Amino acid sequence: MVKLKDIAETTGYSITTVSRALAGYKDVSEATRRHIVDIALSMGYQPNAVARQLRSQKTDTIGIIIPAHDSRFSDDFFSELLMGIGYAAAHNGYDLLVSAQTSSDEMSAYQRIVGGNRVDGVILARTRRSDPRIAYLKEVGIPFVVSGRAAPDEPSDFPYIDADSQQGIYAATRHLIQLGHRNIGIVLPPLDIAFTPYRLMGYQRALLEANLPYEQANVTYGDLRRFGGQQAAHALLTQRPQLTAIVACNDAMALGVMQAVESLGLRVGADIAVTGFDDISVAEYATPPLTTVRQPIQEIGQRLVEMLVHIIHRQPLEHPQTLLSPTLIVRQSCGAKQS
Amino acid sequence: MVKLKDIAETTGYSITTVSRALAGYKDVSEATRRHIVDIALSMGYQPNAVARQLRSQKTDTIGIIIPAHDSRFSDDFFSELLMGIGYAAAHNGYDLLVSAQTSSDEMSAYQRIVGGNRVDGVILARTRRSDPRIAYLKEVGIPFVVSGRAAPDEPSDFPYIDADSQQGIYAATRHLIQLGHRNIGIVLPPLDIAFTPYRLMGYQRALLEANLPYEQANVTYGDLRRFGGQQAAHALLTQRPQLTAIVACNDAMALGVMQAVESLGLRVGADIAVTGFDDISVAEYATPPLTTVRQPIQEIGQRLVEMLVHIIHRQPLEHPQTLLSPTLIVRQSCGAKQS
DNA sequence: CTGTTAGCGCATTCAT
DNA sequence: ATGAATGCGCTAACAG
Numbered sequence: 142m143v144k145l146k147d148i149a150e151t152t153g154y155s156i157t158t159v160s161r162a163l164a165g166y167k168d169v170s171e172a173t174r175r176h177i178v179d180i181a182l183s184m185g186y187q188p189n190a191v192a193r194q195l196r197s198q199k200t201d202t203i204g205i206i207i208p209a210h211d212s213r214f215s216d217d218f219f220s221e222l223l224m225g226i227g228y229a230a231a232h233n234g235y236d237l238l239v240s241a242q243t244s245s246d247e248m249s250a251y252q253r254i255v256g257g258n259r260v261d262g263v264i265l266a267r268t269r270r271s272d273p274r275i276a277y278l279k280e281v282g283i284p285f286v287v288s289g290r291a292a293p294d295e296p297s298d299f300p301y302i303d304a305d306s307q308q309g310i311y312a313a314t315r316h317l318i319q320l321g322h323r324n325i326g327i328v329l330p331p332l333d334i335a336f337t338p339y340r341l342m343g344y345q346r347a348l349l350e351a352n353l354p355y356e357q358a359n360v361t362y363g364d365l366r367r368f369g370g371q372q373a374a375h376a377l378l379t380q381r382p383q384l385t386a387i388v389a390c391n392d393a394m395a396l397g398v399m400q401a402v403e404s405l406g407l408r409v410g411a412d413i414a415v416t417g418f419d420d421i422s423v424a425e426y427a428t429p430p431l432t433t434v435r436q437p438i439q440e441i442g443q444r445l446v447e448m449l450v451h452i453i454h455r456q457p458l459e460h461p462q463t464l465l466s467p468t469l470i471v472r473q474s475c476g477a478k479q480s
Numbered sequence: 481m482v483k484l485k486d487i488a489e490t491t492g493y494s495i496t497t498v499s500r501a502l503a504g505y506k507d508v509s510e511a512t513r514r515h516i517v518d519i520a521l522s523m524g525y526q527p528n529a530v531a532r533q534l535r536s537q538k539t540d541t542i543g544i545i546i547p548a549h550d551s552r553f554s555d556d557f558f559s560e561l562l563m564g565i566g567y568a569a570a571h572n573g574y575d576l577l578v579s580a581q582t583s584s585d586e587m588s589a590y591q592r593i594v595g596g597n598r599v600d601g602v603i604l605a606r607t608r609r610s611d612p613r614i615a616y617l618k619e620v621g622i623p624f625v626v627s628g629r630a631a632p633d634e635p636s637d638f639p640y641i642d643a644d645s646q647q648g649i650y651a652a653t654r655h656l657i658q659l660g661h662r663n664i665g666i667v668l669p670p671l672d673i674a675f676t677p678y679r680l681m682g683y684q685r686a687l688l689e690a691n692l693p694y695e696q697a698n699v700t701y702g703d704l705r706r707f708g709g710q711q712a713a714h715a716l717l718t719q720r721p722q723l724t725a726i727v728a729c730n731d732a733m734a735l736g737v738m739q740a741v742e743s744l745g746l747r748v749g750a751d752i753a754v755t756g757f758d759d760i761s762v763a764e765y766a767t768p769p770l771t772t773v774r775q776p777i778q779e780i781g782q783r784l785v786e787m788l789v790h791i792i793h794r795q796p797l798e799h800p801q802t803l804l805s806p807t808l809i810v811r812q813s814c815g816a817k818q819s
Numbered sequence: 820c821t822g823t824t825a826g827c828g829c830a831t832t833c834a835t
Numbered sequence: 836a837t838g839a840a841t842g843c844g845c846t847a848a849c850a851g
Contacts, residue, residue, distance in 0.1 A: 142597065144844060155822050160846060170820060187595025191533045192844035195827050200530070202577075207566055220559035223566075223578070227546055231580035236593070238541075238577055239562070241570035254575070256526030258481065258828095483828060494838045499830060509836060531828035534843050597844095 143184045152180050163188075194258075203230055203449055204238045204260035206250045206274075208267065217393065218438060222266060222288065225442025232443075233450045235261075248277060255283050262449045264288070268335040275299060284452040286445050290462075292335040293342070300448055300461040302441055306336050306390075309418035309467035310343030313388050317414055318351045322386040326359045328373040328398060330390050340390050340418070359384065363394045370397025371404075378405055378413070385413060392419040418467065441465075482523045491519050502527075533597075542569055542788055543577045543599035545589045545613075547606065556732065557777060561605060561627065564781025571782075572789045574600075587616060594622050601788045603627070603781075607674040614638060623791040625784050629801075631674040632681070639787055639800040641780055645675050645729075648757035648806035649682030652727050655762070656753055657690045661725040665698045667712040667737060669729050673704075679729050679757070698723065702733045709736025710743075717744055717752070724752060731758040762806050780804075 145163075149156045154177060162169045162177040163186075169177075194200045205226060207219055223239065230237045238260055242250040251274055254260055262284035265274055270292045278285045279299070287301040310327075317325050327344050330337045341360070348355050361377050363369030370389055378384060378401060387402075389395035395417030402413045409415050444463070451458050484502075488495045493516060501508045501516040502525075508516075533539045544565060546558055562578065569576045577599055581589040590613055593599055601623035604613055609631045617624045618638070626640040649666075656664050666683050669676045680699070687694050700716050702708030709728055717723060717740060726741075728734035734756030741752045748754050755762060759777060783802070790797050 142595065145846095146844080156844090157823080157846080158821055161821090164846085168820060173820085185595075187591055189534075189844050190592070190596035190598045191530060191539070192827090193846080194530045195528075195534050195829095195843090196845045196847090198827070207563070220563040223562050224546070224559040227562075227578045228580045230578075231582055231589070236577055236579045236598075238575055239566045239569075240575045241567045243570055250570070252526055253529070256481065256524075257529030259529045259575075484830095485828080495829085496831085496839080497837055500837090503830080507836060512836080528828050531843090532830080534827090534845090535829045535831085537843070 142189070143186050144189065145186075148177065148181050148184060148186055151184065152177055198258070200259060200261050201234060202236045202238050202260045203262045203264060203446065203453075204240065204254045205264045205266070206254065207239065207241045209242050209247075218391075219266065221438040222442045225437075225439030226264060226446055227442075228439065229443035229446035233446060235446070235450065248273060251277055255281055262286075262453045264445050264449060268292075269333050270335055271295060272335070284449060286449045286452065288441060288445060289335055290339075293338050295335075297462065300452065300458060302444055302448070302463045302465065303336070305464040305466055306418065307339040307343040307346070310340045310388060310390065311347045312343075312467055313416040313418050314344050314347035315350070317386040317388065317416060318347060318353065320386075320414065322414060323353060324359070324381070324383045325353075325386045325388060326361070326374075326377045326381060326384045327388045328361050328363045328370055328377070328390060328394050330365050331362055337390075344388065363390075363397070365391055365394060367393045367397040367400070370394025371401045372397070374398040374401035375404070378402065378407075387413060387415050389415065389417040390419075392417055395419075481528070482525050483528065484525075487516065487520050487523060487525055490523065491516055537597070539598060539600050540573060541575045541577050541599045542601045542603060542785065542792075543579065543593045544603045544605070545593065546578065546580045548581050548586075557730075558605065560777040561781045564776075564778030565603060565785055566781075567778065568782035568785035572785060574785070574789065587612060590616055594620055601625075601792045603784050603788060607631075608672050609674055610634060611674070623788060625788045625791065627780060627784060628674055629678075632677050634674075636801065639791065639797060641783055641787070641802045641804065642675070643759050644803040644805055645757065646678040646682040646685070648762050649679045649727060649729065650686045651682075651806055652755040652757050652762045653683050653686035654689070656725040656727065656755060657686060657692065659725075659753065661753060662692060663698070663720070663722045664692075664725045664727060665700070665713075665716045665720060665723045666727045667700050667702045667709055667716070667729060667733050669704050670701055676729075683727060702729075702736065704730055704733060706732045706736040706739070709733025710740045711736070713737040713740035714743070717741065717746075726752060726754050728754065728756040731756055734758075757806065759804070 145156045145159050148159045152159065154173065158169060158173070159177050162174045163181060205223070227237045238254065240250045240254050255263060255278070263278060264286055265278065266288040268275070268287060268289040268291060272291070275287065285299070287299055288303070290301055290303045291297040314325060329340055345355050359377070359381060361373040363373035370393065373394070374387055374397065377387065387398050389398045395415060398415050399409045402409050402415065407413050448458055484495045484498050487498045491498065493512065497508060497512065498516050501513045502520060544562070566576045577593065579589045579593050594602060594617070602617060603625055604617065605627040607614070607626060607628040607630060611630070614626065624638070626638055627642070629640055629642045630636040653664060668679055684694050697720060698716070700712040702712035709732065712733070713726055713736065716726065726737050728737045734754060737754050738748045741748050741754065746752050787797055
């Protein structure tokens with residue numbers, strides 16, 4: 142690799158002058174500047190980013206740590222978020238450093254990346270209850286933004302973007318109620334996920350508002366993946382035959398719910414209504430479900446990056462905390478069966 | 481951030497000794513080593529990765545550049561590959577640096593990342609005809625592996641993993657022929673993608689083998705996304721009403737094909753058979769298509785990382801070039817209509 | 820306008 | 836067993 146030193150030797154100027162010429166400083170004569178730039182170009186000079194980082198104490202890189210592959214979660218969300226963040230980072234002049242946590246120690250990846258000065262800021266996704274990662278980032282004082290709020294009983298004292306999942310599940314449930322359904326099941330995400338309580342609250346609120354009883358037996362939990370939704374719905378439908386509708390808490394689980402419905406010889410959209418909420422949209426599913434409801438998570442990634450860049454540059458945030466309103470999509474209305 | 485210097489001052493030893501104690505060198509007395517390690521731990525010492533990289537001339541990082549968002553491609557592939565690579569990298573002690581190319585200059589991202597010494601190796605995906613990126617990586621001499629071969633008329637003189645798409649499309653087409661179909665259309669990817677000719681060849685070979693004529697009019701091109709498949713199939717079915725089957729060249733386009741079929745009042749799996757090939761599986765589609773054929777791309781990412789790590793460590797590769805054999809999945813057999 | 824000097828944090832000689 | 840000195844490649848303060 143050709144270095145400043147090489148250009149200095151070729152041109153006869155000092156390393157300093159070369160550096161300043163390339164950086165476009167004013168105090169270099171136009172003639173020498175052009176000369177140096179020409180030589181640098183012809184030699185294929187590429188500045189050593191690592192040396193620059195060490196010197197300038199900034200990396201122009203943002204970091205994201207993806208959680209250990211625990212097979213509990215759909216990775217669709219993460220992979221799509223990654224892409225969105227990658228594009229947005231590039232667009233803002235940043236690279237993206239991705240680190241996966243080895244299952245051993247959860248915090249070690251954060252300490253290595255953040256403590257090792259590898260990034261200027263961090264994006265954290267999928268918050269959990271009393272999330273130690275957030276505590277660490279706060280303590281260290283590195284700029285960070287979060288995809289997802291804290292759980293309802295904890296302070297969300299950090300910049301975030303989150304879906305208004307309470308409102309989303311409320312809308313999904315209310316939609317079913319308005320169609321005449323009275324026995325509505327729900328497949329929730331695992332309890333340690335920060336957004337789960339919000340979703341349960343949305344479900345409960347819709348029932349309460351309609352004077353329908355909240356029954357624990359109508360609530361199950363799935364692992365956010367299709368199979369989890371299928372298992373949960375299968376159990377639910379088997380044990381609670383009176384159910385005429387099911388709310389799923391993300392797109393993948395909704396597909397699983399549909400599979401369970403069909404595997405029991407029932408028809409989605411006819412015998413059992415299925416609604417789902419994912420990110421920012423609420424949808425009623427039907428067969429064939431050629432389209433799923435997932436909204437572009439990439440946009441969320443983009444907004445997160447823009448927020449983070451603002452923080453890194455110490456520019457004020459207009460909206461440090463954003464709740465995305467759910468959108469209702471109804472493709473086919475499935476009223477309750479007459480019984 | 482606490483540095484070696486800080487630990488040196490606290491313990492009274494020199495920076496050198498602290499460094500060696502922490503690195504576990506033999507020539508430090510066990511007593512001082514323990515002492516230093518204790519202090520380092522209590523002070524929360526985290527080595528500065530950037531300084532290390534500069535000093536050691538290695539980054540323990542692998543890079544991947546994702547192409548500009550040109551809306552022509554499904555990003556599913558990339559995002560999933562990213563995840564797989566991220567996990568595998570972590571598992572092998574590497575971080576992953578993701579950089580998106582800004583649409584302006586295609587090569588600039590490569591020059592910045594590779595020439596800037598930011599990574600020890602690179603993973604390249606989705607090869608194109610006479611791909612300049614591969615030429616650059618070869619020229620610079622950095623370790624790299626590729627997802628995808630070169631086009632048939634170019635040398636694939638680099639380590640790669642690729643799906644045997646000729647075989648895959650051949651199997652898909654032959655399957656349809658065996659079911660009695662005689663008029664089979666195909667939706668190909670864009671022509672500048674390196675694997676497109678292989679897929680066309682597979683289609684042609686199956687026709688030839690069955691003494692069926694190859695007709696240009698039965699061939700269309702889609703942009704690898706669902707909408708592209710839909711547009712292509714719509715045109716195909718409108719202009720060639722005699723078609724009873726369509727082969728799609730990836731999963732997303734297959735879904736689009738199905739949408740087109742249904743939008744024309746036809747039934748998938750009854751009026752029109754749809755098969756698809758994606759990554760390593762061939763499948764016949766049916767309605768409702770609750771399951772798609774895509775195989776875990778993450779595994780491919782994992783194998784790519786392992787290959788790359790071998791190259792970086794100058795260990796020999798057992799299989800520098802891998803073609804993944806397609807797997808045939810038949811869910812429902814749809815013979816040709818009697819006409 | 821240009822060159823000399825210093826230092827980012829670390830690991831590795833080479834002395835002692 | 837330990838410390839002093841050196842340099843990775845670059846930028847910036849400070850001369851001249």
